[in-house]
Amino acid sequence: MSDLRLPSDAEHLLLEVTTSRSRRIRNGIATFWMYLSFVLVVVPLAFIVGYVIQKGAAQMSGAWFTERLPAVSTKAGGGMQPAIVGTLLITFGAALMAVPLGVLGAIYIEEYGGRGRLSRLIRFMADVMTGVPSIVMGLFVYTVYTLVFGLNGFGGSLALACLMLPIVIRSTEEMLKLVPDDLRQASYALGNRKWRTIVTVVLPAALGGIVSGVMLAIARAAGETAPLLFTIGAARKVNTSLFDGPNTALPLQIWNNAQTPFEAATNRAWGAAFTLIAIVFIFTVIARIVAARFSLKHS
Amino acid sequence: MAPDQTAATTEPVTPTPPVITARVPETTPVEASAVDQAPVVFDVRDLSVYYGSFRAVRDASLQIRQHEITAFIGPSGCGKSTMLRCFDRMNDLIDGCRVEGTLEYHGVDLYDPRIDPVEVRKRIGMVFQKPNPFPKSIYDNIAFGPKLAGQKGNLDDVVESALRRAALWDEVKDRLKKSAMGLSGGQQQRLCIARAIAVEPEVVLMDEPCSALDPIATSRIEDLMQELKADYTIVIVTHNMQQAARVSDRTAFFTTEVNETSDTRTGVLVEFEVTDKVFSNPSDERTENYVTGRFG
Numbered sequence: 001m002s003d004l005r006l007p008s009d010a011e012h013l014l015l016e017v018t019t020s021r022s023r024r025i026r027n028g029i030a031t032f033w034m035y036l037s038f039v040l041v042v043v044p045l046a047f048i049v050g051y052v053i054q055k056g057a058a059q060m061s062g063a064w065f066t067e068r069l070p071a072v073s074t075k076a077g078g079g080m081q082p083a084i085v086g087t088l089l090i091t092f093g094a095a096l097m098a099v100p101l102g103v104l105g106a107i108y109i110e111e112y113g114g115r116g117r118l119s120r121l122i123r124f125m126a127d128v129m130t131g132v133p134s135i136v137m138g139l140f141v142y143t144v145y146t147l148v149f150g151l152n153g154f155g156g157s158l159a160l161a162c163l164m165l166p167i168v169i170r171s172t173e174e175m176l177k178l179v180p181d182d183l184r185q186a187s188y189a190l191g192n193r194k195w196r197t198i199v200t201v202v203l204p205a206a207l208g209g210i211v212s213g214v215m216l217a218i219a220r221a222a223g224e225t226a227p228l229l230f231t232i233g234a235a236r237k238v239n240t241s242l243f244d245g246p247n248t249a250l251p252l253q254i255w256n257n258a259q260t261p262f263e264a265a266t267n268r269a270w271g272a273a274f275t276l277i278a279i280v281f282i283f284t285v286i287a288r289i290v291a292a293r294f295s296l297k298h299s
Numbered sequence: 300m301a302p303d304q305t306a307a308t309t310e311p312v313t314p315t316p317p318v319i320t321a322r323v324p325e326t327t328p329v330e331a332s333a334v335d336q337a338p339v340v341f342d343v344r345d346l347s348v349y350y351g352s353f354r355a356v357r358d359a360s361l362q363i364r365q366h367e368i369t370a371f372i373g374p375s376g377c378g379k380s381t382m383l384r385c386f387d388r389m390n391d392l393i394d395g396c397r398v399e400g401t402l403e404y405h406g407v408d409l410y411d412p413r414i415d416p417v418e419v420r421k422r423i424g425m426v427f428q429k430p431n432p433f434p435k436s437i438y439d440n441i442a443f444g445p446k447l448a449g450q451k452g453n454l455d456d457v458v459e460s461a462l463r464r465a466a467l468w469d470e471v472k473d474r475l476k477k478s479a480m481g482l483s484g485g486q487q488q489r490l491c492i493a494r495a496i497a498v499e500p501e502v503v504l505m506d507e508p509c510s511a512l513d514p515i516a517t518s519r520i521e522d523l524m525q526e527l528k529a530d531y532t533i534v535i536v537t538h539n540m541q542q543a544a545r546v547s548d549r550t551a552f553f554t555t556e557v558n559e560t561s562d563t564r565t566g567v568l569v570e571f572e573v574t575d576k577v578f579s580n581p582s583d584e585r586t587e588n589y590v591t592g593r594f595g
Contacts, residue, residue: 182431191421
């Protein structure tokens with residue numbers, strides 16, 4: 001195609017019919033493959049959400065949110081209040097520990113440590129921690145905390161915090177990396193000190209992404225069962241204390257109830273699953289709205 | 300630094316033709332001395348800048364004078380931006396950057412170990428090549444510096460005055476609470492200028508402020524610089540020789556020198572003179588080649 005052509009040929013050259021057939025076929029295959037992948041991802045998700053809503057929403061009632069767990073799980077009745085409160089408390093406790101620590105750790109790695117030895121060590125440890133199975137985290141907290149202080153909600157918070165920490169560190173780090181250096185320079189040029197540049201420029205610019213990462217970590221932690229098995233024990237009535245006595249949580253209730261063949265129990269498990277998804281969803285939406293308020297980007 | 304002073308001293312000695320050498324400036328004695336009278340803000344003597352063991356700028360000496368626009372011109376990699384970044388110690392942020400020689404700001408050595416670079420940057424503003432507004436509202440961008448300096452309460456007046464001085468007020472006054480990211484490139488750059496002058500610096504350093512802008516936006520920034528000159532001292536780095544010729548009072552021409560042994564390029568200051576002279580009657584052949592387009 002390197003030979004010169006007359007301008008009268010230009011239109012012909014630009015027409016689609018002249019582009020090679022194999023190129024159009026490859027284009028078609030690639031496009032189809034992308035749509036197919038999208039469908040393959042969305043369909044299971046839609047089924048899970050739809051199924052949980054269909055089965056679980058029926059369990060929602062005033063009593064579900066206000067009554068204690070039934071003494072006999074094989075029969076209908078009672079509510080899920082202790083598990084809802086427990087999940088909220090334990091996850092909140094875990095977030096309270098993991099989010100500040102994780103964000104500060106990421107700030108250290110990205111803004112201060114650079115390629116130094118300590119920041120490489122932290123990054124490596126975070127990667128290793130991501131790979132640790134959640135049940136091992138539960139065992140770890142069981143040996144260092146539960147054996148000494150007994151079963152309580154805080155043990156669960158500790159185990160969940162261990163799971164959340166690496167996710168928060170790595171996602172925050174990625175978000176801080178995305179903040180253009182131009183912004184830091186602009187801030188320094190105005191006579192802003194480093195810590196203040198981070199607080200007033202870098203963090204607000206990365207806030208949306210950091211919140212997404214944090215919510216991902218919280219959602220992951222809220223749905224964890226294994227770490228709680230060893231650490232929080234079991235409770236039938238609401239325990240609002242993280243430190244005093246055993247507690248319970250929604251994933252544990254799903255696990256317990258779904259194991260039994262009784263319809264009342266499996267229904268309860270669906271209800272707990274629905275509640276858990278709803279809680280995570282509501283918090284994600286709230287976090288998004290709050291983050292949007294704080295960081296005004298392209299309005 | 301010699302050409303500047305020889306110009307002033309040799310001038311009265313040869314007031315009338317015959318003009319024999321090209322070294323005698325064409326500017327009239329009155330003009331030259333009038334410009335010379337402005338007090339020196341920055342006095343640079345034998346300044347060298349290193350990045351690690353690499354020497355980016357070698358033995359540069361010049362003076363930046365008050366309420367003047369000084370332009371740094373030269374080919375890429377000649378160290379003009381590096382030089383500019385010495386004035387507000389932005390080079391400190393680059394690992395391995397080291398400065399030798401003296402750089403005095405009103406007689407104070409800026410690289411004295413006791414000097415806090417943050418305090419330096421509060422007095423010397425900077426505008427960058429790429430417009431870099433914060434992803435905040437227009438208002439918050441301008442109010443950022445004053446807030447930092449501890450100004451409390453209502454900053455509306457400060458914001459308005461900075462935007463007016465940057466010739467941006469009329470375009471943005473109805474959308475102050477909107478994101479600065481929604482402005483055009485030229486508006487963003489004027490916003491950055493407004494942000495820099497909102498903290499009332501004495502000097503504004505501009506690192507190729509128009510290179511990302513179209514000719515109309517460029518001309519607006521150039522007009523703006525002429526207005527700002529009354530209140531501020533401006534140093535501008537530019538690739539655009541016409542721009543230097545249009546806006547500046549003095550011009551420093553830098554070029555690169557290849558080190559034969561290590562094959563590295565070092566920036567050197569070739570000529571520092573009143574702008575008219577640099578462009579009409581340069582004393583160095585390299586300057587002449589550059590400004591006439593035979594090299595660069």
